Amino acid sequence: IQPQEFVQIPVNQSVIEGSTATLKCQVRNRVGNLQWTKNKYALGIDRNLPNYERYSMVGNPARDEFHLRIVSVKLEDDGLYQCQVGQTEAAEGIRSNTVKLTVLFPPDPPQILEAPIAAVILGKPTNITCLVKNGKPGAKITWYLAGKLMNRKLYSTEMFTKSNKRVDTKGNIMLIPKTEHSGKLLECHAINEALQNPYVTRVTLNVQYPPDITMKINITGKIRQGMNVQLACEGFANPQQIKWKWYRNGKHLARQTASVLNLPSISHVYHDNTITCEATNSIGSTRKEKRLDIKYGPRFISASSHVAVDPRENAKLKCEADGNPQPSIIWRKKGSHNILGSGSTLELVEVNDADLGTYYCTATVVGFSEISREVLLLKNGPPRIMSDGKFYTSQEKTAHIECIAISVPKPVSMYWMKNGRTLDNTNSDRFSTNNEELPYGMKSTLEILKVHKEDFGSYNCSVANKYGEDIAIITLAEKDVLPMPYIIGGAVGSVAVILIIILACVIYHRYKNTDSGADSYTDSDSTMEKKKDVKSESPTLMGQWRQDYNKDLYRYSDNFDEVYNSKVRFSQHYHTYLV
Incomplete structure (x- = not known):
């Protein structure tokens, strides 16, 4: 008797759910019973396999073909199968190799969690996730941006097998958004062996970014004190809603909330200031700043109104001025056009009486009016x-x-x-x-x-x-107080005088109208009495002081009277009459 042997043996198969699977098995010299096992469980020797509605053994019995056919394949059919021929007294039993029947399921359509619009921030690495569920095997995911396949190094895939043998696949892509990505489509392609063409889902990228701004100034040339200066910020942002803030040397200008800052009739105090505009949207803030260079004329920031010295001492007269550009300063003495020095300090060595008096420091900035200030050089003495x-x-x-x-x-x-x-x-x-x-x-x-x-x-x-x-x-x-009768009498007398003056005026006008036709005449020079202005000046406190002052120890110089006349001004006599 010839030994039993296989002519055809089954091989591993993958079939899509709902299709038909056929596992081959043909035997030569068969004498024993043939059966199939599923996951080591015998299905039976009857070719119709009555206990399994969708299972049967098919083929030509005369040729010992016992192919296992499974119709309308389901997930439960997924498993390990083997064709076996039983032994007899005359022949040994044989078994085929164990093969795997894999039932394939297409996955559910993929989902991008951020769809339909993914809000991403410019330059900030962002993960976009595509989830593909219930595939068998798990779906493979690829990414496309604006129709171009993206580098696989940028994305990763994770698979999770569930109890029903189906697999969920999660794909992540690390995207660093650029400005040109805004409005472009990011696509997730998912496919497994159960699909001929991949599923595709899309998301539109909305690249958001903080304001991108520029600052402009309305003056193209030099900024001079008194000009109307306008600083304006403008730019783009996504989202477009922008809130504006302005700062001066880092201090918030609370009332300035527009994109324009007006500085009317700008003054020197803004020189070298840093003006900053800040634009903010929901993504972030951006700043632009400008340092102001204000051209302005000279102004005195400190100057000694007088300097007092003892005879033969050295004296320093100081006069500091500010301006832009920096002022030049020269010194002269009153009554002389000679320049005695330059700079903020004039030093006089071993002062004598001839040096005493009024000095002028003059500060000049090109393009502006010069300014001058008096500094007195005085001699110390008793009060x-x-x-x-x-x-x-x-x-x-x-x-x-x-x-x-x-x-x-x-x-x-x-x-x-x-x-x-x-x-x-x-x-x-x-x-x-x-x-x-x-x-x-x-x-x-x-x-x-x-x-x-x-x-x-x-x-x-x-x-x-x-x-x-x-x-x-x-x-x-x-103070003397007039008796009441005197006051009443004075009042009555004043009223009477006023009435007399009014009466005289009335009579005069009537007389003038009567003689209006008479010839006019002109007084001759010989008969006209020439009028003389008589000016009398009573001595004042200041006049008396000046006379006495030059007689005592303060006798400084010939022009010292003029010094005090210009600098010590008493607006009134010091007689005080209080009521």
Whole structure:
């Protein structure tokens, strides 16, 4: 007897769900029963396999063909199959190789989680995910951007096998968005062995970015003080909704919320300032800045109004000016056109009386008007009181008595006394003093509340500096009050005078109209009396001070009267009449 042997044996197969699968098995010299096993479980020897509706053994029995046919393949048919021939007393049994029947399922259509529009940020690495479910085997994913296959290094794939043997596939692509990507289609292609053509899903890229801005200024040339300056920012953004902020030297200008900043009649204080505009949308903020270069004329930032020295000492007169460009400074002395020096400091060596007086520092910036300032060079000496000797007030009124002292250097003390007692803010509720510094000295005001009878009389005003002292006696006198009959009589008399003047005017006009036809005449030079202007000037406190001043230790120079006349201005006499 010939041994049993296989003529055809089954091979591994993959079939799509719903199709028909046929596993081949043909035997030569068969004497034993033939059956198929599925996952090591025997299906039976009847060719019709009655226990399995969709299973049967087909082929030509005469040729011992026992092919296993499975119709309408389902997922449950997926497994391991083997063709077996049983042994007999005359022959040994045989078994084919074990083969795998794989049932294929097409996946569900892919889904891009960010669809239909993926909002991505310019330049920021972003993951886009494509999910393909229920494939068997798991789907393969590829990516296309604007129709071009993307580099596989940019994406990855993960597969998750479920209990029903189906596989979910997740594909991720790392995209670094560029401006040109905006509006382009990103496609996810998914395919497995159950599909002839891939599934495709798409997402539109919306590349978002913070504002891209520029700053412009309305002036093309040099910016001069007083010009109307406008700074404008403009640009593009996605999203397009932009909020604007402006900063000056880093400080937020809270009221400026437009894309334009107006600086009308710009001043020098904006020179060298940094103006920043900030544009913000939901993605981020962008800044642009501009440093302002303002051209402006000279201005004095510090200058000594006077310098006091002792004889034979050196003196430094200072005068600092600001401008753009930086001002040039020259020095002259009053009455002379000679330039004594340049720069912010003029140094005089071993000063004598001839050096004393008024000096001018002149600051110049090309294209602007020059400016000048006086600086006095004075000689140190004892103080001198220059005040009226008498002040008037009434009882129960408030009196103010003033004492003005000229002193170079400044006084170290200035106080009031009456009847040998010092008057100040601490020893009386009604008496108080207030000392006010003047350019070349000090003014002390004694205030007396609710003047009493005993407050009238002489007061001693004393002033001292390190070179000496001066004392003045100032009188507070009671102001005369006219009796009531005098006041009434004066009022009646004034009314009468006014009525007489009105009557005279009426008579004059009537007389003039009557003689309007008469010939006019002109007084001859011999008969006309020539009018003379008579100008009388009573001595003033300043005039008296100037006369006395030049007689004492302050006798500096021939033009020193003019120095003080220009610099020490008292707007009124120091007689005080209080009501």
